[in-house]
Amino acid sequence: MHNNGEMINVNNISVVYPGGIKALDGVSFKVPEQEIFGLLGPNGAGKTTLIMVLTTLLAPTGGKAQVNGLDVVKDKNRVRLNLGYVSQELAIDDELSGMDNLKLQAGLYHMEKAIRKPRIEEVLDLVGLSERAHDRVDTYSGGMRKRLDIACGLIHRPGILFLDEPTLGLDIQTRHEIWHYINRLREEVKMTILLTTHYMDEADSLCRRIAIIDQGSLKAIDTPDNLKKQLGGGLIIFQFDQAAASSTINQALGSLNEKEFVKEITLKNGEYRLLTDNSEEKLPLFFDALDGLKLNLKKVTLKMPSLDDVFLYYTGRQLRDESVSREQIDRVRSSMRRLRKTR
């Protein structure tokens, strides 16, 4: 196959839905063979739409896309032979048994008769459904159904596997098992995997590279580490006392913004997020900048940038609400007291 080592080649793809919604707006990227590639983005960003284009289910309104060197519009049938697709919505027949769902999948993907049975047993074992294999799917729990769905996507060991939020609704243990298997598949079967997820830890530990997509266009694409590095060292997150006058706050922000160590200050949920290169080192400078102003800080938190911050930086939205624990607040308070005393 003439894919030049690229499993996916998306070139300036646009999708406008009949209603006029522009779901994708000139997206381009490449995924080399055997990479696990993560697609992150808030709800409605266009992730599923992109996967639908790559799985030949939706013709793009503009641009070109190739899977394993085959055009997704002109060469639909051959593209489909190369792929496995676990859609965001469950796609299993709940009136059949788990076993029959897998048999159907093996048949639809033209698997050789001889390998069907061992392969079915293998994936059943993997997703922990061996014992329930002969029960009808409508007697399964939600998580069991999702596991079966994933098993269906894996059974024919496709060259490229599309997983649209594969671990949504699964317990942590199963999620880790699935990750483990996804990694193993990539190594043993030389599979390329494109997955979307809303779990940052999943993207961080699983994906070699990540693309962040928002409102139909690509915002960033790189390895998780590079993305975090690009964001700079860290964040100082702070809140002013409720009693603080807005003029004083503005004055404070103004003086902070003048400082060299401050890259950017954003406001989110009443919290100010100050971007700097090393939040721990720069904390004294932060307090210096506020010195002399009649302002009480309610709380200050230090944070090294996580993938969440990268996501937030590029999309302006947070994937999950993070609640800061009581302990964390206390810890920061005491460290602030310590800092005050030493000065």
Added chain:
Amino acid sequence: MTTLVMGLKGAYYIFWREIKRFMGQKMRILMSLVQPVIWLVLMGSMMARLTDNPVTAEMIGIDNYLAFMVPGVMMMSSLYTGVFGGISIIWDRRMGFLIKLLSAPIPRYSIALGKIAALVLQTIFQASVIVLLAFMMGITFVTGLPGIMLTLVICGLFAAIMSCISLFLSASIRTPETLFSVINFLTLPLVFSSSALFPTAAMPDWIQVIARFNPISYAVAPVRSLVISGWDWSTLFTGMWLLLLMFLVFFSLVYYRFEKGSLL
């Protein structure tokens, strides 16, 4: 692997799934058995009174209305099995299962082909039950076992035509309710303007004209001759030929719709 082989294999697995589902639906199997019983026993015995009257008996052209009814009931059950069969596409779409079928390496027409094949098999199963039931009620085919076999083929062909219509509609219709109302709108007039349940001689002239060109009439007539009068080759030939032609036309429509249009 050629596309045709992929298509046939795909159709086989779609067929296999539909049959598996059917076997799992005890209630559906039961109803498919009970329905003809109700038609035959209730309607049949009620209408049998008609033939007590010499005038109506002459109109029907036979002194046993039940024998007249059996082919009609067979065709009715074939019609309904076929014409509601397309609903499975709507359910597949709702379940998200259609996505799986559409992204699989099988041509799209094989989805339709597999479903049609499964509906044909269910129809043949139901028709066999009706034959058995009729036999228990004292009605035998004058053409014997070969006649019964040919009858089952005609029923299957008729159901295939009806399922093509249903699949064609369901490709664009998104809710079962809409499909039901469209189908009722189409089939009720078709049934009552056909010779399935009433002899055409008993109808007003203008309905007689419709009945003449009604596809149900063309399917019923050969079966009726196989039950009542014997090997009437010209009726058989006309009926079979027309049914086959209709199947080819409607399957081409479905083929085109599935291959070229969006199913999601």
